[in-house]
Amino acid sequence: MPAEFHVFTCLSDNIGVLMRDTQTGACAAIDAPEAGPVLAALDHTGWKLTDILVTHKHPDHVAGVGPLKERFGARVVAPAREAEFVPEADVLVDEGDTVSVGALAGRVLFTPGHTAGHIAYYFPEAKALFAGDTLFALGCGRLLEGTPEEMWGALQKLAALPDDTQVFCGHEYTLSNARFALAADPDNAALKLRAAVVEGMRAENRLTVPSLLRDEKATNPFLRADRPELAAAVKLEGAGPVAVFAALREWKNNF
Secondary structure, eight states: EEEEEEEEETTTTTEEEEEETTTOOOOOOOOOOOOHHHHHHHHHTTOOOOOEEEOOOOOHHHTHHHHHHHHHEEEEEEEEEGGGGGGTTSSSETTTOOEEEEEEEEEEOOOSSSSSEEEEEEETTTTTTEEEEEETTTTTOOOSSSSSHHHHHHHHHTTOOOOOOOOEESSSHHHHHHHHHHHHHHOHHHHHHHHHHHHHHHHOOOOOOOOHHHHHHOGGGOOOTHHHHHHHHHHHHOOOHHHHHHHHHHHHHHH
C-alpha cells in the first residue's frame, strides 16, 4: 500500500490522523487538535512528522499546530481563506491546488458550510479523504458560517469521489449520528445494519473512523437529501434536495 494510517482520539471527541507515505517515510498529521496525543501517536508508530494539513480554523483543529511545528519543523498547509487563523502556515491552498506528502499527491477541495473557508484533502492513490468537519460518518457538520446550498454542494463534491474512498472525519460522533439517521430514514436496511455495528464498536470503545464513502452514500441521511424517503421524513415531499437538507440539518441541531 502506498500509505498507512494511524487514527486516535484528541480532546474529548476529536479524531487525530497520521498518514505516512510508505515510499519516502514522510508523515502528515491531519489537523492538530492538541499536541500531546499527536506526540503519543508518533511515539507509538515511530513515524516522524513532516507535514500538518489543516482543514479549517476552529481551535479544536489547530491548537496543536504551533507546538508541533516548533518541535518537528513540520510544513504547515492551511486554507487560504482562513490564513489569519493559522499564522504558522507555510503553504496556503484552495480548490484545485495540489498538496504532496512525500510521494503522495493530494487534491484540495473547497468545502464551505461549517466554516466559510473549510477545505478537504483527497489523496487518490491512498484512497483517502480528509473531510474535517464537512462530512462525518453518518452525519455532517453544523452550518456555522455557510448556507444549506453551500454545504449541500460541498457534500455532493465529496460524494462524487470513488466509492472505495476512506473517509477520515474530524470527530467521533458516529453513534449519535446513527441514532438520528435511524429517526430520519427508519426503513433503510443498510442503515439498520450499520447502526448495529456502530453500537457494538462504540460499546468496545473502538473508533468508527475511517468509514467507506460507499457506506456513507447508502446510509448517511445528509448525502441522501435527494431521496424521496428523506423528503417525506421532513414533510417536504416533492421539494428540492437543498430544502430537504436544510430541514434535516435543523432537525439534527435539535435532536
